[in-house]
Amino acid sequence: MRDSVTDLKSILNDPALLETRGYVAGEWIEADDGASFDVTNPARGDVIAQVADLSRTEVARAIDAAESARHAWAARTAKDRAGVLRRMHDLMMAHADDLATILTAEMGKPLAEARGEIAYGASYFEWFAEEAKRIYGETIPGHQPDKRLTVLKQPIGVAAAITPWNFPNAMIARKIAPALAAGCGFVGRPASETPLSALAIGVIADRAGLPKGLMSILPSTRASDIGKEFCENPKVRKLSFTGSTEVGRILMRQAADQVMKCSMELGGNAPFIVFDDADLDAAVAGAVACKFRNNGQTCVCANRIYVQDGIYDAFAEKLAKAVAELRIGDGLEEGVQLGPLIHDDAVSKVETHVDDVLSKGGTVLTGGARHNMGSNFYQATVLAGVTQEMRIAKEETFGPVAPLFRFKTEEEAISMANDTIFGLASYFYSRDIGRVTRVQEALEYGVVGVNTGIFSTEVAPFGGVKQSGIGREGSRHGLDDYLEMKYVCLSV
Numbered sequence: 056m057r058d059s060v061t062d063l064k065s066i067l068n069d070p071a072l073l074e075t076r077g078y079v080a081g082e083w084i085e086a087d088d089g090a091s092f093d094v095t096n097p098a099r100g101d102v103i104a105q106v107a108d109l110s111r112t113e114v115a116r117a118i119d120a121a122e123s124a125r126h127a128w129a130a131r132t133a134k135d136r137a138g139v140l141r142r143m144h145d146l147m148m149a150h151a152d153d154l155a156t157i158l159t160a161e162m163g164k165p166l167a168e169a170r171g172e173i174a175y176g177a178s179y180f181e182w183f184a185e186e187a188k189r190i191y192g193e194t195i196p197g198h199q200p201d202k203r204l205t206v207l208k209q210p211i212g213v214a215a216a217i218t219p220w221n222f223p224n225a226m227i228a229r230k231i232a233p234a235l236a237a238g239c240g241f242v243g244r245p246a247s248e249t250p251l252s253a254l255a256i257g258v259i260a261d262r263a264g265l266p267k268g269l270m271s272i273l274p275s276t277r278a279s280d281i282g283k284e285f286c287e288n289p290k291v292r293k294l295s296f297t298g299s300t301e302v303g304r305i306l307m308r309q310a311a312d313q314v315m316k317c318s319m320e321l322g323g324n325a326p327f328i329v330f331d332d333a334d335l336d337a338a339v340a341g342a343v344a345c346k347f348r349n350n351g352q353t354c355v356c357a358n359r360i361y362v363q364d365g366i367y368d369a370f371a372e373k374l375a376k377a378v379a380e381l382r383i384g385d386g387l388e389e390g391v392q393l394g395p396l397i398h399d400d401a402v403s404k405v406e407t408h409v410d411d412v413l414s415k416g417g418t419v420l421t422g423g424a425r426h427n428m429g430s431n432f433y434q435a436t437v438l439a440g441v442t443q444e445m446r447i448a449k450e451e452t453f454g455p456v457a458p459l460f461r462f463k464t465e466e467e468a469i470s471m472a473n474d475t476i477f478g479l480a481s482y483f484y485s486r487d488i489g490r491v492t493r494v495q496e497a498l499e500y501g502v503v504g505v506n507t508g509i510f511s512t513e514v515a516p517f518g519g520v521k522q523s524g525i526g527r528e529g530s531r532h533g534l535d536d537y538l539e540m541k542y543v544c545l546s547v
């Protein structure tokens with residue numbers, strides 16, 4: 056194991072970015088009970104690091120430290136706080152190659168995508184450094200002649216975050232940055248599959264001069280214990296979670312006891328609709344980008360591709376050809392476009408969905424089986440003849456499978472697209488301005504991509520409706536979740 060750690064360190068320009076201890080109350084620590092856990096490279100199956108496995112005790116210390124440090128932090132000028140966030144952005148960009156290497160080693164996505172994720176994660180620090188200076192209150196005309204009414208925006212307190220493995224840098228970055236910009240303390244627990252990228256942000260924060268104790272990064276395999284500490288500790292006033300709807304529901308129930316403010320970025324089941332009047336080549340390119348980004352492992356990847364009757368066959372043929380050409384391999388090798396899935400359970404889920412389609416009359420246009428690269432690899436797949444009765448229509452596959460559904464009318468497409476408990480991302484391709492307007496209004500989703508398969512940016516509000524979540528991340532609205540309004544009524 057230690058050889059693998061040395062191996063990963065040896066390919067970094069700055070090996071100190073590979074931190075395996077917890078970052079608690081401003082110190083780098085091992086677990087109190089000495090426990091640790093292995094982090095594995097999903098492409099190769101080898102252990103790349105042994106990381107401190109923290110328990111509730113260390114987490115409670117981190118929360119205490121964040122509560123103590125946050126008052127002085129909030130009292131600093133916004134420009135001053137912004138300066139620290141800006142330095143975090145600059146340092147992340149300066150170390151982008153190393154951070155991308157760590158990310159690919161623990162998560163598997165190709166290096167080019169990992170570099171993109173580091174820039175994406177860093178952009179939240181840049182954006183919220185700027186927004187920190189624009190936390191404006193309000194004055195309201197008084198309701199009586201002697202009354203002067205104002206609204207103050209104040210930091211909510213200590214914010215806790217739980218993040219998934221699919222974006223080990225960007226998902227925690229877009230929670231840390233608005234929390235710190237707002238003047239909050241922060242405690243975050245990254246997924247146990249991918250703690251190293253989050254710990255590297257701790258190293259960056261230290262170097263950028265973030266006050267000790269204000270932010271802690273808490274690696275642990277004891278997910279449910281840590282979730283309970285976050286929800287039951289009265290010093291925590293806000294919980295931000297990205298992950299499955301199932302775990303989101305558990306956390307919301309737990310957070311109810313303290314009436315804690317929650318942001319939930321949960322599962323999706325994104326429809327991708329291609330109308331007869333679409334630019335066919337653009338729609339194929341958009342579908343590949345959208346479906347196969349991160350090997351299908353994002354909550355905004357197309358999960359159901361609805362194609363209108365008139366262009367179904369042409370679209371299916373072109374898509375299958377493009378997908379068959381995707382290069383699959385170890386993400387650390389330059390030029391690879393699709394890496395492994397995160398673990399064997401993820402591959403099994405993909406297999407189950409494909410088998411279900413095939414058993415109910417669907418067909419394989421390309422792929423359709425495990426890949427000979429290794430146990431975590433699955434072939435890039437396109438399936439035809441998929442219908443609403445199949446599992447893939449109802450559940451998020453989170454893998455490299457593009458299922459094609461056929462439809463006849465606009466109404467039918469909208470109805471099938473909205474027939475889900477989820478409401479995060481949706482997409483459609485059309486060149487008819489009337490249809491573009493009607494469909495974007497009719498889709499019950501938090502985000503709609505029109506004639507594009509990629510929309511993520513720090514400047515726009517990201518989040519879902521229905522059981523895909525609550526709250527928005529990024530944009531000027533992304534600060535609201537970390538602020539409280541205080542109404543002041545002054546009698547003069």
Ligand SMILES: NC(=O)C1=CN([C@@H]2O[C@H](COP(=O)(O)OP(=O)(O)OC[C@H]3O[C@@H](n4cnc5c(N)ncnc54)[C@H](OP(=O)(O)O)[C@@H]3O)[C@@H](O)[C@H]2O)C=CC1
Nearest residue numbers: 218219246247278279282298299302320321322354451453
């Ligand atoms: N919205 C999104 O971006 C994501 C959606 N998903 C969806 O969820 C499915 C399952 O993925 P999975 O990774 O298992 O997602 P989970 O929701 O199980 O995990 C997300 C995070 O929550 C943690 N967690 C799990 N259980 C608890 C708990 N009881 N209390 C507190 N924290 C908890 C996990 O820790 P640990 O790592 O230790 O399990 C991880 O950090 C995917 O196939 C996909 O459909 C998954 C990831 C991201």
Ligand SMILES: O=C(O)CCCC(=O)O
Nearest residue numbers: 221297352353354355511
């Ligand atoms: O999968 C997610 O949870 C987020 C997708 C990344 C993004 O587009 O912001």
